[in-house]
Amino acid sequence: MSTLAEIEAAIEKLPEPQVNQLVRWLEARGRAHSLPTLVDDWLSVARGAALAEATTDELLQTTRGEV
Structure with a gap:
């Protein structure tokens, strides 16, 4: 994965708990x-x-108010 489009496509395939984990990390x-x-x-x-x-x-x- 080297492009934003590839990363976005991979995120779309993640289960919801992993998406939530990614959101917290970001x-x-x-x-x-x-x-x-x-x-x-x-x-x-x-x-x-x-x-x-x-x-x-x-x-x-x-x-200290000494001056």
């Missing part, structure tokens, strides 16, 4: 592949949000 695969995209999107928004000149210690002091 859904899990889709979630696994979409997660990095969500993380990458979040990182692109967050990038540059930190203070470039501040040290980690200074940032922690600020968040």
Whole structure:
């Protein structure tokens, strides 16, 4: 099986339980592949949000209200 048409034809011949198993596998695969995209999107928004000149210690002091 090397083409989508061949795969679709083979799926049509599967019994219902195996079709359901395939659906669950495809859904899990889709979630696994979409997660990095969500993380990458979040990182692109967050990038540059930190203070470039501040040290980690200074940032922690600020968040604790020590400054």
